[in-house]
Amino acid sequence: MTDQQTTLEILDALIGFPSISRDSNLDIVSWIESYLARHDVRSQRIADRTGAKASILATIGPSDRAGIVLSAHTDVVPVDGQDWSSPPFTATRRDNRIVGRGATDMKGFIAGVLAHAPHFKAAATQTPVHIALSYDEEVGCLGAPDLVDVVASLPTKPALCIVGEPTGLNAVYAHKGKVARRIIVTGRGGHSALPHRAANAVTAAARLVNNISDLADTTSNSDVRDEAFDPPYTTIHVGSLHGGTALNLVPDRAVIEFEIRDIPGTDVASLLAQIDRFIDEQRNDLKRQASEADIIVENISSYPSLMIAQNDAAVATVARLADSKHPAGTVSFGTEAGLYAKAGIPTVVCGPGDIGRAHKADEWIGIDELAQADAMMKRLAAHLNQPAEQWIKA
Ligand SMILES: [Zn+2]
Incomplete structure (x- = not known):
């Protein structure tokens, strides 16, 4: 099976969970946990006070080395009052697009990450990958702080965090x-x-x-x-x-x-x-x-806001991994990146899709955009047999 097919199948499953921020996200969390377990990747839940919502943190590779965090949120915004031309919680292929709530914000990125978990597992002898998935991002980054605390207190602090919010795979070094x-x-x-x-x-x-x-x-x-x-x-x-x-x-x-x-x-x-x-x-x-x-x-x-130097090694590295078409820039929307940066982890926002399609009826992501995200994950996997300090550079 090709990675693209795997990515599409995972995206199909993820969109099928109506993980709206106001509801529990434990169904999608359980699905992701069992997917990872099938690939022999252990994960931990970081639950909220009510036990109805949880973040997931999975580490692939040596936990005593500086790794790379792939960060995303599992929640999506509601569809109330929106005029969808297909059921929002069914991934619908239309021409070269996948339509569904969360396709671009940000289940497309999560699908690409999960599809490559087996490759990370095979490759990560020197740089571990931490998959960090939060809840309640859409209602003000409520779930991320607890998750970021756990990530920041890992035995070895990660060397880089990529927040895969939709930026058209351009590297974003700052936001308000x-x-x-x-x-x-x-x-x-x-x-x-x-x-x-x-x-x-x-x-x-x-x-x-x-x-x-x-x-x-x-x-x-x-x-x-x-x-x-x-x-x-x-x-x-x-x-x-x-x-x-x-x-x-x-x-x-x-x-x-x-x-x-x-x-x-x-x-x-x-x-x-x-x-x-x-x-x-x-x-x-x-x-x-x-x-x-x-x-x-x-x-x-x-x-918090995000600001790292435009010429930081983290920014250059992410732009290379993503094969970015434009120079690193800023975005007008907020993300969880500022929380990771504040915890001392160099953080860049970079993911497939376009924020302009997020939160709207008929939200979609292009098959080509998913393919580019897959390519990014492949490039990342190819570095994991080297220590982070050797390949994260300007
Ligand atoms: Zn988002």
């Missing part, structure tokens, strides 16, 4: 980070004719939105700029403001959601501290009107 938060404002309700006895949560929330958008303006003009990003500065964005039910009632509750997308080098903590000071001001004002009033902040999700 993100912090998403929810602000819940509680005032005191009342009749609109008697606002002096109430505390208006919507007014307080509106002032906060104003403060945050002023901070966004200041930040967009700060010195921390990098023309490699679009836009070349850190953005702060308010995505929603909900509050109030009727004109004749003073609203007692309002909820704001905002995010910061930071370019590497931004002092995100100080931006968040600034927003906390705005919140303190509004909380104090509200409490003067109603002692029970309060403002609380919840974390929705966050992941």
Whole structure:
């Protein structure tokens, strides 16, 4: 059987699992575990607190040597309200494409990696391969931190990590980070004719939105700029403001959601501290009107930015493995790469497919793109009989 057939069969199986982030991913995890076990590859589960979701880590080759991490997420985004022309959780071949949820983001990459596990097994005498598959990436990289902790504390720290998000197999050395938060404002309700006895949560929330958008303006003009990003500065964005039910009632509750997308080098903590000071001001004002009033902040999700030197050995090595058609660049979307990089593992994003097709109806990956990913895995396998420090170089 050729590798391409194996890859397609695995992709077919993977797409068949509706591993939407909100649901358990244990079915796809079990399938991958038994596939690996059939090829004599042992893996471990890193489960979440509920036991309903898990990451997988499999090491192929000598664990006492510096290896290479192949990283991906098993979860996919929902298909609700999307107009698919074939069942989203059935891999459907149409012309030279495989259509199905997750085809490009990022089960195509996982299929290529798994298809080559037997080859890695045969070849990895000097450089081990760690297959690291997370859950809940699509809802803010919630599953990866525990997995990254385990990877970073392997007996020998990996020399390189490739996050196979769709980049058209170009090497990506940087992306922005993100912090998403929810602000819940509680005032005191009342009749609109008697606002002096109430505390208006919507007014307080509106002032906060104003403060945050002023901070966004200041930040967009700060010195921390990098023309490699679009836009070349850190953005702060308010995505929603909900509050109030009727004109004749003073609203007692309002909820704001905002995010910061930071370019590497931004002092995100100080931006968040600034927003906390705005919140303190509004909380104090509200409490003067109603002692029970309060403002609380919840974390929705966050992941760090990725930035390694464009001429780093890791970037050059991945570009060679992938036979990249374009020079290394940046992407506008976030990935788990920043988490691996923060743990001290040189990390590059590079995978088959196009992020422009992700999350949409009729998501697809080209058969040719899968073939290029297969070729990348073959090139990788060919290096595994040498120690990592000999072949990971500029
Ligand atoms: Zn993805």
